[in-house]
Amino acid sequence: MPRLPVNRAGRTGIPVDDWLFALTQEEKGAVRLSCVNHHASKAGLAAGMSLTDARAIAPALVTLPAEPRKDAAFLSALQRWAEKFSPWTACDGADGLILNITGCAHLFGGEEAMLALIRQELADFSIDAMAGIADTKGAARAAARFGGTGRTIIAPGEARAALAPYPVEAMVADDKTLFDLKRLGLTSIGDLYGLKSAELARRVGFGFVRGFEKLFGSAADPVIAQTARPTYSARMSFPDPIGLIDDVEEALRRLTAQICKRLVEHDDGARAFELTFQRTDKTGTILSIGLARPSQTPDLVIRQFAQKITRVDAGLGIDVMRLRATVTEPFRPVQQSFAGPQKQSELEELIATLGNRLGFDRVLRWEPVSSHLPRRSFRLVSAAGKARSVSFEPPASLRPLTMVGPDLVEITAPGRPPKGFVWRGEGFQTASAKGPERIGHEWWLGTQGDAIRDYWSVQTCQGPRLWLSTRPDLKPSIWEVAGVFP
Amino acid sequence: MGVMSDLAGTDIIYPERGRVHELSGMSADMVALLAAGEGQKLLCGPPGWIASIHPEGLSLYADPAQFLQISCPLKADALWSTETALRSGSVDSVIAWFDSTPDLTSFRRLQLAAREGHSLGLLIVARPAVSSAAETRWHCLPARPENNDSTLIHLSLHKNKKGTIGSWNLHVKRAKSHLDLDAAPAGEPRRPDRHTGR
Numbered sequence: 001m002p003r004l005p006v007n008r009a010g011r012t013g014i015p016v017d018d019w020l021f022a023l024t025q026e027e028k029g030a031v032r033l034s035c036v037n038h039h040a041s042k043a044g045l046a047a048g049m050s051l052t053d054a055r056a057i058a059p060a061l062v063t064l065p066a067e068p069r070k071d072a073a074f075l076s077a078l079q080r081w082a083e084k085f086s087p088w089t090a091c092d093g094a095d096g097l098i099l100n101i102t103g104c105a106h107l108f109g110g111e112e113a114m115l116a117l118i119r120q121e122l123a124d125f126s127i128d129a130m131a132g133i134a135d136t137k138g139a140a141r142a143a144a145r146f147g148g149t150g151r152t153i154i155a156p157g158e159a160r161a162a163l164a165p166y167p168v169e170a171m172v173a174d175d176k177t178l179f180d181l182k183r184l185g186l187t188s189i190g191d192l193y194g195l196k197s198a199e200l201a202r203r204v205g206f207g208f209v210r211g212f213e214k215l216f217g218s219a220a221d222p223v224i225a226q227t228a229r230p231t232y233s234a235r236m237s238f239p240d241p242i243g244l245i246d247d248v249e250e251a252l253r254r255l256t257a258q259i260c261k262r263l264v265e266h267d268d269g270a271r272a273f274e275l276t277f278q279r280t281d282k283t284g285t286i287l288s289i290g291l292a293r294p295s296q297t298p299d300l301v302i303r304q305f306a307q308k309i310t311r312v313d314a315g316l317g318i319d320v321m322r323l324r325a326t327v328t329e330p331f332r333p334v335q336q337s338f339a340g341p342q343k344q345s346e347l348e349e350l351i352a353t354l355g356n357r358l359g360f361d362r363v364l365r366w367e368p369v370s371s372h373l374p375r376r377s378f379r380l381v382s383a384a385g386k387a388r389s390v391s392f393e394p395p396a397s398l399r400p401l402t403m404v405g406p407d408l409v410e411i412t413a414p415g416r417p418p419k420g421f422v423w424r425g426e427g428f429q430t431a432s433a434k435g436p437e438r439i440g441h442e443w444w445l446g447t448q449g450d451a452i453r454d455y456w457s458v459q460t461c462q463g464p465r466l467w468l469s470t471r472p473d474l475k476p477s478i479w480e481v482a483g484v485f486p
Numbered sequence: 487m488g489v490m491s492d493l494a495g496t497d498i499i500y501p502e503r504g505r506v507h508e509l510s511g512m513s514a515d516m517v518a519l520l521a522a523g524e525g526q527k528l529l530c531g532p533p534g535w536i537a538s539i540h541p542e543g544l545s546l547y548a549d550p551a552q553f554l555q556i557s558c559p560l561k562a563d564a565l566w567s568t569e570t571a572l573r574s575g576s577v578d579s580v581i582a583w584f585d586s587t588p589d590l591t592s593f594r595r596l597q598l599a600a601r602e603g604h605s606l607g608l609l610i611v612a613r614p615a616v617s618s619a620a621e622t623r624w625h626c627l628p629a630r631p632e633n634n635d636s637t638l639i640h641l642s643l644h645k646n647k648k649g650t651i652g653s654w655n656l657h658v659k660r661a662k663s664h665l666d667l668d669a670a671p672a673g674e675p676r677r678p679d680r681h682t683g684r
Contacts, residue, residue: 346576347526347554353574354556354567364555366541378541383554392545399543401516432634463628463640464512483540486516486547486628486637486658 004095005035005071007127020058023066024051034066088225098137100223115151135159137223138215142170159216164190172211177204230266233324234258241280241317255323256298269294269331273301278320285312290360292351292384294329304356351383360384368392397437398457400467400483407481417456417468423481428460498654498669499643506596506607508620510678513639517626518581518608519547525578526552528571530564533557535583565592575603586613593619614678622646625678642675651675
């Protein structure tokens with residue numbers, strides 16, 4: 001399907017066939033054409049050309065930015081569609097489909113009729129397609145892409161003869177290999193037949209020889225069918241628009257029950273759901289929730305939606321409701337701790353409730369980090385989706401309960417550590433001090449790291465025990481409060 | 487009741503489960519840890535306060551794996567989180583930080599939530615108000631211990647809905663696997679300084 005991205009753009013309602021049309025993408029520091037339509041290629045434009053060149057050739061060119069992700073999603077949708085012809089279907093690159101039609105062709109009236117049917121159906125989707133049938137995956141690919149007519153059929157056993165005039169580009173190989181082959185004067189596949197495979201392997205690598213063998217079926221190259229992950233979604237259309245909260249809740253209950261039943265059947269659990277409302281005037285609202293752990297329990301999902309559902313504006317009434325599990329994971333019902341599964345699942349529900357209102361990045365847990373710097377020895381990670389956090393090793397030396405500042409102190413009586421100082425407007429006298437503990441910077445960070453620091457645990461006469469720090473390399477020394485001990 | 491229930495031999499009053507209590511003063515966070523004791527705990531407060539607590543320092547007094555943190559830049563969110571967590575009963579205690587005492591209505595909501603979930607609420611308040619709907623109000627100040635390895639906290643119970651007020655010197659010593667607590671009566675309770683203006 002050489003014009004798949006343009007065809008996809010055309011299907012969204014853009015009248016691409018009326019114009020000189022191309023999709024553009026930024027590549028190698030320039031905006032380049034990534035796909036052109038029929039008129040544009042007649043005018044001499046081609047993919048890979050820079051946009052400025054293309055404009056110079058055809059000033060009337062209309063362009064849109066390419067959307068590779070949407071194209072990939074469209075291709076995989078086509079792959080699922082193609083399963084009606086054969087159970088063994090796969091995507092080939094960014095713009096092709098490969099079907100293993102062994103034992104399927106006669107169901108559609110033979111190979112030629114099947115080829116015509118597939119092309120016809122794709123044309124109905126307004127997709128330009130080129131097709132080819134051959135013994136092996138590689139040969140069929142070459143026939144479709146380089147066959148010229150777009151309906152090439154290579155009869156069984158004739159691949160060698162039929163492929164001889166094809167250019168070497170018809171094989172799956174990287175640019176460097178193709179360049180090497182051309183430098184050696186090997187421009188068509190037929191040129192390779194006379195060569196010994198050992199010679200070829202020495203020149204262009206073993207991978208290419210392997211590809212060559214695959215082309216003629218001497219090496220296995222099966223079509224690996226893409227099994228789709230089951231999608232969990234359910235929708236409900238109402239004969240009359242609904243607007244009462246009870247009705248919405250009942251509909252949600254039924255949708256959730258359907259999805260959870262299917263989740264149980266597939267041993268999957270859902271981590272996030274999306275509920276779409278379509279109003280009578282075709283406008284919509286989307287509510288989404290997350291859960292702390294993959295779940296199959298309908299009640300849990302309903303309780304999480306219950307917080308948000310009251311805020312939905314029903315407008316003139318809701319026509320359609322659609323519930324979809326957006327994130328699914330394999331479900332493992334495990335007892336996570338001796339606190340009891342009941343207690344644990346209650347805690348997970350609390351995490352979900354808090355996370356759905358505040359955001360899951362606000363519900364946090366500590367995680368140890370391997371660093372000797374006090375500020376770097378832990379980090380806060382999202383609590384959702386995590387098993388219980390790892391316990392901390394007891395620190396090698398005393399660490400404060402709270403870190404502050406670092407707050408500069410004003411020294412009233414000098415010393416090491418200072419005998420008297422003012423911190424946050426209050427005067428302190430040192431009663432006793434422990435230290436210094438020297439903590440170096442992370443030398444592997446080079447000059448980016450902090451300076452070396454000396455830390456003292458200072459018991460003040462006023463009561464608080466403070467963690468004072470200073471830099472040994474500075475004269476006169478500057479003192480800071482880095483933390484407070486309990 | 488947590489680690490503080492080790493003090494059953496002495497005449498100290500300790501925060502009761504199913505209620506919300508208010509702590510103020512420089513050692514309030516340490517007292518909250520001691521009062522919460524074992525079990526799942528939830529810390530709720532502004533991001534700066536959450537980030538300032540050092541789990542390695544904390545691990546000497548409680549297991550950091552038992553904590554869950556909620557960082558709420560807005561006071562309304564912090565109140566809602568505290569109330570939700572107290573009501574759910576899925577955490578044993580909620581330690582929440584507020585810059586000032588929540589107003590009487592909000593505080594009453596918290597009390598009802600704590601009673602429903604039978605959980606312990608401990609509010610650490612930076613600037614305590616004159617009146618508060620707390621079950622008990624404590625002012626906790628660090629004092630200088632005789633022995634430098636231990637912690638001495640001067641605890642003043644200056645409001646108690648259900649009993650007498652009082653003041654104690656709480657002595658916390660870290661033994662190998664547990665904490666040694668000891669409380670001695672210390673005269674009249676001290677009220678927190680009234681904040682004037684800002």
